[in-house]
Amino acid sequence: xxxxxxxxxxxxxxxxxxFLVLPLxxxxxxxxxxxxxxxxxxxxxxxxFHGWAQLVADGVKFAQKEDIVPAxxxxxxxxLAPAVALLPYLLVLVAIPVGxxxxxxxxxxxxxxxxxxxxxxxxxxxxxxxxxSANKFSLLGGLRTAAQLLAYxxxxxxxxxxxxxxxxxxxxPGIVDAFHWWWVPWQIVGxxxxxxxxxxxxxxxxxxxxxxxxxxxxGAYTEYTGLRFAMFLLSEYAxxxxxxxxxxxxxxxxxxxPFGADGLGWLWTLLKTAVLAxxxxxxxxxxxxxxxxxxxxLAWTVLxxxxxxxxxxxxxxxxxxx
Amino acid sequence: MPIPGSGLAKGLAVTxxxxxxxxVTAQYPDVQPELPPRTRGVIGLFEENxxxxxxxxxxCPDWCIYIDSHKETVPAATPGGRERSRNVLDxxxxxxxxCMYCGICIEVCPFDALFWSPxxxxxxxxxxxxxxxxxxxxxxxWTVPEPPALDxxxxxxxxxxxxxxxxxxxxxxxxxxxxAKEQEGEA
Numbered sequence: 001x002x003x004x005x006x007x008x009x010x011x012x013x014x015x016x017x018x019f020l021v022l023p024l025x026x027x028x029x030x031x032x033x034x035x036x037x038x039x040x041x042x043x044x045x046x047x048x049f050h051g052w053a054q055l056v057a058d059g060v061k062f063a064q065k066e067d068i069v070p071a072x073x074x075x076x077x078x079x080l081a082p083a084v085a086l087l088p089y090l091l092v093l094v095a096i097p098v099g100x101x102x103x104x105x106x107x108x109x110x111x112x113x114x115x116x117x118x119x120x121x122x123x124x125x126x127x128x129x130x131x132x133s134a135n136k137f138s139l140l141g142g143l144r145t146a147a148q149l150l151a152y153x154x155x156x157x158x159x160x161x162x163x164x165x166x167x168x169x170x171x172x173p174g175i176v177d178a179f180h181w182w183w184v185p186w187q188i189v190g191x192x193x194x195x196x197x198x199x200x201x202x203x204x205x206x207x208x209x210x211x212x213x214x215x216x217x218x219g220a221y222t223e224y225t226g227l228r229f230a231m232f233l234l235s236e237y238a239x240x241x242x243x244x245x246x247x248x249x250x251x252x253x254x255x256x257x258p259f260g261a262d263g264l265g266w267l268w269t270l271l272k273t274a275v276l277a278x279x280x281x282x283x284x285x286x287x288x289x290x291x292x293x294x295x296x297x298l299a300w301t302v303l304x305x306x307x308x309x310x311x312x313x314x315x316x317x318x319x320x321x322x
Numbered sequence: 323m324p325i326p327g328s329g330l331a332k333g334l335a336v337t338x339x340x341x342x343x344x345x346v347t348a349q350y351p352d353v354q355p356e357l358p359p360r361t362r363g364v365i366g367l368f369e370e371n372x373x374x375x376x377x378x379x380x381x382c383p384d385w386c387i388y389i390d391s392h393k394e395t396v397p398a399a400t401p402g403g404r405e406r407s408r409n410v411l412d413x414x415x416x417x418x419x420x421c422m423y424c425g426i427c428i429e430v431c432p433f434d435a436l437f438w439s440p441x442x443x444x445x446x447x448x449x450x451x452x453x454x455x456x457x458x459x460x461x462x463x464w465t466v467p468e469p470p471a472l473d474x475x476x477x478x479x480x481x482x483x484x485x486x487x488x489x490x491x492x493x494x495x496x497x498x499x500x501x502a503k504e505q506e507g508e509a
Contacts, residue, residue: 033341039343286336287330
């Protein structure tokens with residue numbers, strides 16, 4: 001009994017540590033990769049060696065700032081919004097399997113449903129922030145977030161359904177267990193659609209119209225300061241970890257690799273996640289922000305038809321091979 | 323017609339290629355910049371060459387050069403000769419708050435008393451402190467780099483040519499005198 005409790009505590013602790021460390025690692029990588037892609041050096045001072053402690057310094061800075069709630073704001077909702085934005089990603093992280101066997105925070109039977117549903121909640125944080133701020137730019141940002149959520153949740157769910165169909169299960173470890181290498185070409189379209197839609201849901205550039213700082217200041221986060229603002233930023237990077245982890249698990253075969261699948265499986269998961277995170281940064285540096293109508297057009301006229309076509313292809317192949 | 327999406331791929335290639343190259347950031351306070359020898363950093367004064375002709379102060383478009391001087395009489399060099407008067411520099415200051423770094427003073431100086439130096443770290447917190455006096459300007463002379471070497475087949479510099487001609491003339495005279503002495507001795 002007590003060993004069970006210890007097991008749960010250790011797992012949750014592990015997930016929590018990953019939740020705190022990986023987003024920071026990605027944030028630091030983004031600082032450096034983005035800088036070098038633009039011919040700059042990025043942070044060089046904090047921590048002494050190539051600015052490795054830049055995000056720690058940023059954290060200290062955020063903690064020192066005053067936490068302001070605007071006079072006209074809906075106080076409770078305003079203060080709650082950052083937590084609503086951040087916590088779902090922690091919950092999703094619990095259900096993502098990193099290795100074979102039971103190397104997962106908590107095994108969830110209908111993993112895909114759980115993960116997609118909870119990830120959708122994260123966007124509610126931005127919506128709450130937008131409504132509660134009593135600021136027209138925040139409201140615009142919040143509404144853009146809502147429109148983006150509506151448009152991009154659909155292709156995401158459809159492509160996830162395609163993978164679930166292929167594997168014949170909705171449990172995440174089950175999907176990775178059923179994975180064969182030829183799934184990659186088979187599900188490639190779905191994978192790209194899933195990844196793109198996920199980027200849009202995280203409001204990462206080039207899909208960052210909800211926070212477009214040159215148009216609507218900083219969207220839903222305009223009125224936030226200090227630690228609450230830092231939580232929104234952290235939720236963006238936690239979202240990258242979750243999205244890349246999910247794409248790895250669903251479309252890239254998780255812990256499967258050319259060798260060492262049993263002992264070092266978690267390393268494969270981590271490596272694939274890291275490569276995808278690099279791609280997320282790379283896309284941000286390369287492409288300019290889409291316009292709001294282009295964003296909607298991309299979702300409804302490109303991604304959703306592609307997702308449907310992927311489902312059809314999955315179905316046909318599934319029927320033919322059986 | 324290009325392949326759809328080729329533009330997107332091109333964009334990704336550009337950023338990736340830039341990442342593999344050296345970044346252009348100059349880490350200035352840690353690493354001093356390598357400035358070319360003709361950099362217009364600050365103006366140095368080689369006051370030993372200055373004759374207080376005031377050409378620089380008169381040509382300066384900003385009127386930022388301040389010169390004070392007085393005359394001294396120099397006793398005659400040879401007995402029965404005439405006394406000469408000489409200009410002595412009392413003050414030479416350049417107000418770098420006004421200076422626009424056009425370099426006209428340096429161009430116009432007939433005695434090579436003004437030089438460009440690449441030294442640029444002389445920011446001040448008070449604008450009045452940017453008026454630098456002759457001692458400071460003289461110190462900056464030490465930072466003036468050697469002029470760049472002439473091209474391999476370039477014409478000889480004028481002053482060297484003049485010096486060489488004089489030296490040759492003197493040598494020829496000396497030789498002539500020596501020959502004359504020899505002939506006297508024979509005769």
